[in-house]
Amino acid sequence: MVSINYSSREVCCKIVYYGPGLSGKTTNLLYVHSKVPSDTRGKMISLATEADRTLYFDFLPINIGTINGFAAKFQLYTVPGQVYYNATRKLVLRGVDGVVFVADSQPDKMDENIESLINLEENLREYGYDINDLPMVIQYNKRDLPGVLPVESLNAKLNTRGWPHFEASATLGNGVFDTLKLIIKLVLDKAKSSAAGRSRPSVAVAASPSEEPDPPDTEAPPEEAVTAPADPVAAQPAPSTANASADTAPARAPAATATEETAEAESGPPPEPARYRPYPGSEQSAAVDNKPSVAGFEPSTAEESEDAAPQTAGKEDVAVMDQAEHLTQPIMSPSLKRRGQSADGKKRGFFKRLFGIK
Amino acid sequence: MADDSLIFYEEEINQIDALISKMLKGAEAKCALLVDKDGHLITRQGFTHSLDTTALAALLAGSFASTKEIARLVGEPEFSVLFHQGKKDNIHMSLVGDRSILVVIFDDRTTIGMVRLYAKETSIELTKIFEKIKEQSADETKSGITHDFASQAEDKLDDIFQD
Structure with missing residues (x-):
């Protein structure tokens, strides 16, 4: 979710590049990293295997500057594409604001694309997101390779929901910035509309208490030991004041x-x-x-x-x-x-x- | 959860900062970060100038998230405290409420016990503040993202992202 900090005056959004293995997600980030001025971007972090396959995620923070007094920051993440890394792939999606789905345009990769898209929908659903509500852009990558599928047939199989799409070649950099610009725009539009829609607090209020009492009980048992006795102390101030005198x-x-x-x-x-x-x-x-x-x-x-x-x-x-x-x-x-x-x-x-x- | 954006106002951040710096003084630790579970840095205190706190926040949140999955596999809902020991510096992470992580970085001038004790007490106080923030953000409509914001961002994007 979008994080707005009025103290440091920052707006922070999380964008995840999703897609099958070797479709070019990390290459997208590398291109952005290499082309964007160094004062705009932070250090790129890649948690990769020795063979340069993403193990957990790649991370690239970019700061597009101050707008209305707020520093607009975007955190670009990629996920590991291989099927068997689903556990870590799901973790990266936590709190996502927008998704770029990087599809491989080669004919023999179509099944992997479809599988990954279904996996994305499932993982999002587990976090309570609806893929139809989330800002999403599809990037048909590797257009520079010979024998790639035409965009129409890719659209017919992958883009049944009519998401905006771009043709790209991440190694050459074609389409990388177009994709990024559009997803940032969509994320900000979504944040704007949800900020306007927050005047209906009943939904948020109803949603938040249901989450809130859970964690002490289910998620954090050692904390429970601390939080639970806090009530008796408040209820009977006598021992605590006795302690306070002796607690010098x-x-x-x-x-x-x-x-x-x-x-x-x-x-x-x-x-x-x-x-x-x-x-x-x-x-x-x-x-x-x-x-x-x-x-x-x-x-x-x-x-x-x-x-x-x-x-x-x-x-x-x-x-x-x-x-x-x-x-x-x-x-x-x-x-x-x-x-x-x-x-x-x-x-x-x-x-x-x-x-x-x- | 999808609409549940995280909004912090100056007043609350000041309260949080005061609590954290009090903890740093008490525990004699080097610095502390408060990180959202999504990887956003909420605030930082102490000697953080030499640190890349943005990257640190993302990695720490990732580390916490993966540990949560490990916990699930062994039948725990979540590990609420993590500790990384190094040659000089150590990191103590503890859960605050249900969506933030208090990270304390300390060296051999103090002990893990002291850090643990103070971090535990601070996270109780912080949880109360977070609950207040959650209540407030539910009925406030103020937001930094306006129509202007999105359109101005677009102009900036064209400047920055040029091939």
Whole structure:
């Protein structure tokens, strides 16, 4: 689909060259690449096999300049023509705005042309496009070769829908620009009419929600783990605010219990506030960790709780030590205990005892 | 889907840019691109000047698309995170909503874990923005493509494409 970006002021359209193997799709792009001024085109990328057969796609971006303040950009793609590359061929068609069907004019290639055209229709249908609605141009290529079929017979077999057609010879460059110019024009005309037709939003609205709720459930299960717990957090703000107060402390200590967190908050400024300042949404993951659900499990937070473990363990050790000291003091030194009780407490007694101060 | 063109206004792009640059700072990554699944670049942040972002966007989208097919073959609907490890630079790709990909390029100054964490949180925020954009574009008629646009384009084409 046409992408319009008001921020970078760009209009971007995708044009795909389709057709049977060795019909000259890549040659079309190569010719455009060689003839168009270098400031108009980007780098051509070809994902090809060692024998120069297209494996995935060829890609050539062209920028025809600024129109009405918008940079008009076109991305030209080709598909691999061989029958057995249908999986990748279909992928390239995603979001297509216009198709150039490059047919081979040689008599023995007619079956391949027909097969490819049927394949195009099928693949488009899988993406929800109708071949009759899509801007399309047929290019009868290899007209320079001897013994090619006359245009009338090609039209009769391939162009039953009356698409505009051109005779071309991609190696010599005849007809290449005519084809490209027309498909660009058709794509822009289509975009213009669909922009005008968007005043009927009911169709678009009806179409979009049906697509939208699906992906979290069906397409992206790991995301679901994240998006699903976002609701409980919004519903019960109490834990997140509790975290927020303690979250000046490391955002990495989500597994700590409430009492530990408050103790930590009272204990003074956090150790590394700048580096581990909570990022928006990190309160969510903290809240998620309190829930012992499978959906809430994430490897990253598991790491975090491991990180947090030494801290809490250390704190517990201190508490245990204090207790132990308290218990052992009377046995070890009754006199110090008496002084500790009367004055600041046992710690002073402990240090005095340690350094031998009377 | 065919009529469902993608329209971004400045306000939303600014919001998206702010989120992405915050993520870059937090994760200490080099740069990030937001790419449409069709291969269009939506926005970019960080040190992208030395990169051919148009080609990168098309290739990354292609790579994501082919991985989706691989996922289907092994019985997964889609792999939502992809990671490419290199000698110096690495690429982390994660799905945002149902039609965009957040691409983070980073080197050894940070770790995959940090990038993953921040990318995950950012994609949640971005998904919300995209949902808003989708709602808006459904009832707005404003468009950059007018009658003028198509006819002016034709004139330009004649200038550029001369044999």
